Amino acid sequence: MNTLTIISTAIAAGVATYFIANNLKKGAVLASASVTLVSGIIFPYFFPAMGSTLMVVAACASYGGMVSRKNAPTLLDMVMISAIIGLLFTITATSYAGIGGRLGTIAAISCFAWLGLKNSAKAASRARKSDFLSKSVGIWQ
Amino acid sequence: MKINKTNLRILSLAIASTSLTWILNHQLGLGPIVANGLVGVAAAIFMPGALAGIAYTSSFVGMSSLTVLPSVLFALVGGLIAGFIIITTAEIYAGIGGKGGTTAAAAALVTRAISGLLG
Numbered sequence: 503m504n505t506l507t508i509i510s511t512a513i514a515a516g517v518a519t520y521f522i523a524n525n526l527k528k529g530a531v532l533a534s535a536s537v538t539l540v541s542g543i544i545f546p547y548f549f550p551a552m553g554s555t556l557m558v559v560a561a562c563a564s565y566g567g568m569v570s571r572k573n574a575p576t577l578l579d580m581v582m583i584s585a586i587i588g589l590l591f592t593i594t595a596t597s598y599a600g601i602g603g604r605l606g607t608i609a610a611i612s613c614f615a616w617l618g619l620k621n622s623a624k625a626a627s628r629a630r631k632s633d634f635l636s637k638s639v640g641i642w643q
Numbered sequence: 644m645k646i647n648k649t650n651l652r653i654l655s656l657a658i659a660s661t662s663l664t665w666i667l668n669h670q671l672g673l674g675p676i677v678a679n680g681l682v683g684v685a686a687a688i689f690m691p692g693a694l695a696g697i698a699y700t701s702s703f704v705g706m707s708s709l710t711v712l713p714s715v716l717f718a719l720v721g722g723l724i725a726g727f728i729i730i731t732t733a734e735i736y737a738g739i740g741g742k743g744g745t746t747a748a749a750a751a752l753v754t755r756a757i758s759g760l761l762g
Contacts (some may be wrong), residue, residue, distance in 0.1 A: 513752060528687075529689040529692060529695070530696070531683055531686060531692070531695040531696055531699045532683075532684065532687035532688070532695075534682040534683065534699070535679070535681075535682075535683025535686070535687055535699060536683075536684055536687075537681050538676055538679055538680035538681070538683060539676075539677060539680025539681060539683070539684055540680075541676065541680075542674065542676035542677035542680050543677065557676050558676060561676050561679070561680075563741070565744050568743075598708060598748075599751060600708030600710050600711055601707060601708075601711060601748055601751045601755070603703045603704060603706075603707075603743075603744045603745060603746065603748030603749070603750070603751050604748055605703075605744055605749030606703055606742070606743055606744005606745055606746075606747060606748065607744050607745045607748045608744075609744060610742055610744060610745045637658070
């Protein structure tokens with residue numbers, strides 16, 4: 503249940519940042535900083551039990567939301583990146599605690615992971631198509 | 644790295660941003676998230692795009708705990724290191740969300756090593 507809450511929060515924060523930065527065209531820094539600031543104020547107040555964790559997750563996802571449109575063209579890309587952020591955050595909760603930049607590193611790894619998955623899927627799809635074509639040519643020879 | 648006006652401005656901005664975030668975080672007790680958010684919003688409103696990005700990236704270093712940055716002096720050092728890394732890695736992985744944080748993490752780890760050596 504906690505993991506699901508963390509991943510949901512990450513998706514909401516990441517998508518909000520991406521939307522503010524790209525659709526509302528406010529820029530990556532203002533988008534991320536405002537989501538971070540609002541999370542830092544709202545989550546501890548409205549969710550006393552998990553608030554401190556959720557605000558950190560939201561900040562982490564907002565750093566991922568600073569990804570450029572070139573690397574994440576659609577909101578779906580941002581949803582996937584944010585989900586990976588939520589998952590990685592849960593897994594690495596006690597690693598390098600207290601190091602400034604740790605959350606951004608999680609965000610960067612998540613961006614690379616999603617981009618890698620997408621590119622691998624595209625390459626596999628192209629390989630399957632070319633295999634199909636070469637087999638088709640073989641049939642007609 | 645060339646020592647020109649632009650690079651000196653970047654280093655100054657990085658030092659100021661890291662130190663301000665550290666002060667808001669530890670001395671005013673706002674916590675790292677709110678401190679970073681405040682500095683980021685202020686940078687985005689009052690500075691042009693590239694400088695706002697530099698200030699925000701440097702602010703991540705100031706989010707470090709007292710174990711990493713025990714005093715504002717170490718925050719100054721952390722900001723300086725962050726500034727150097729920003730200047731030398733400007734074009735690498737541009738457009739990847741979290742790149743700034745990775746830069747800041749590198750600076751924070753180096754600063755922790757320095758503070759460890761100095762006891």
